[in-house]
Amino acid sequence: MAAQGEETPSSSAAAIAAPTAPAAHPEEAANPATGLIDPDDGETDSAINVSIRDSLTSIRSSLLNFEDEYGRLYHSHSRGSEKSNLSWAVVISNHALTEYFFPHDNIEQDRLDLQHELFVRTFRGRLCTCPKFYGAKRVLDLGTGTGIWALEYAEEHPESEVRGLQLINFVISRLSLTTPQVIGVDLSPVQPDFMPPNCSFEIDDLEKPWTWSKSFDFIFSRTLNGSILDPVKLVDSIYKQLEPGGWFEAQDVCMSAQSDDDTIPENSSLVQWADEVVDAMEKIGRSLKLAMQWKQLLIDRGFEDVQETIYKWPTNTWPRDKTMKDIGGWGLANLDSFLESAALGTLTNIKGWSREEVLVLCSQARKEMRDPRIHVWWPVYVVTARKPGLPIQAPLE
Template sequence: MSAGKYFLPNDAPEIERLDLQHHLFRLTFDDEICLCPKKDGAKRVLDLGTGTGIWCIEYADEHPDAEVIGVDLSPVQPEFVPPNCSFEIDDLEKDWTWSKPFDFIFSRFMTGSFADNASIAKKAFDHLEPGGYFEAQDMAVPFGCDDGTLTTDSDLWTWVCWLMEAMEAFGRPLTVAQKWKSLMEEAGFEDVVERVYKWPTNSWPRDPKYKQLGLWSLYDMDQVIEPAILAPMTRSLGWTREEAIVLAARARRVLRDTRVHAYWPIHVVYGRKPLKTQQQSPNA
């Protein structure tokens, strides 16, 4: 998440999109703000890559006894927030300087933000008090499709494959969602839980809840399908801006096509820092 490495724009439309995306998550989780046991009872909370700060603000509102801190590269958070909520501008890929531990660290949609996600998991572990929880919510790529209506020769599949290749070359791989469970376990977390949800790419499902999720998901991704590839494709793979825009336009048509029954896999992973951590032997 270092300066100049974040691949999406940081303008008013993106800020609005992130707030709407938060609503999409709450709809997915039946209005829960997170899933780990620290959805209640946390006293000191850290939100990694807080963006607009909406998660912090709502968590602070719902938990007035908790101290909630959001961290991001950009100062786009609102000025008026709950008294128990604050924001800091910092680079999470550098050393974390908090001296007081947290009992809940939260991360959402940081796919493509970090070069070394294992390091982030380890930093989270080190900055939690024993018994504290780390929860990560991320979108997996490529798409899922259970009935073959999204084919590998479609423009949408081509778009996501080029995006994955470009972000890999960019040093910000997009495959972290599928790896969070193993990364947390390797960092030392125990009782790691993984849940996978589905965001339909548009309103194709018949189920009312999934149809609504698809409408919100389409609104979310329709806005980002072009800016998501502009920087990675032009900087990493040498594409022209015009080539990237044309690919995005073609992919957008497939994204909106209700005959294509694709979805985004959403991974939620959380784990607990052991109450007692093993001390390394001095002779080791």
């Protein structure tokens, strides 16, 4: 997997037709996460102490079906549809990911919330980069995970309707006190008992036919890598569900270790870890290369103003720049938890490794990951696109 050497935005069209907000943040050009990173030659401390989450609620329900495997909890595959007795409404489907090898326990939920903070810090406090960072009416969050993005977008935008679509069993971890409507979608529930009136969640398979009667003016996705069998079909569904002039934004991490100064050692365990996991997921048809494919997929379907920006996540606190050092610290905590999460289920079930072999590789990769002399970074792809046509105007009251 290559990062394709891109470090600056590129666009398939010269101008955005009739947006109601600026297409880019005014400080984006100076964002250090998109340029060359100078190492801090005095950096020796690889330890990090961060607070991952300010609130966590869990639910006990027959919908939360897990399997204990290799010391981690995984989604129970091919479960039937069941009704929830929770106080908030959730739509449940019997469409399930039959091959999903990443854990769904509290450790993974903590990591996903930490990773959310990492994304937000990368984008200088913003949840998204497209013009729909404000002004959206109906918002759909694909693969909402713990629901933190949908909940925070709803909190920031009380004028919006936000929906989270869940793909797997997670507990939506944070409470919100707002009134727009954000919709998040996944395959299993992890929401709190108290839901803000403008934010709702559904459990479904986003690769099945979409049945919403109303269109959205903003559809968002993050880290769908490894979840999609047919990305062409998914992009078609996104296109059809967007209203004319509506926006789509994808944020995905590319599992390809990069270095600007060739400090990655030969026979790197960290590179091997990433390559083995990517290869395993390719074998079952759920590619971890979606990050690099979004741009062309959207262009091919007929989207306009398709723009791709590649950000950088340092593996630890090796950068000299204070902002990138901070991002590297959060990135270290994220990757430290992700090593086993990504490798245990995939390499044992798909490639036939033993648990001990996986743990040895992860231990060796972790040692490299924490070494400030190894200046590794990971490409983070952000792709935004607009459906042709003028936005639908609300009727005058």
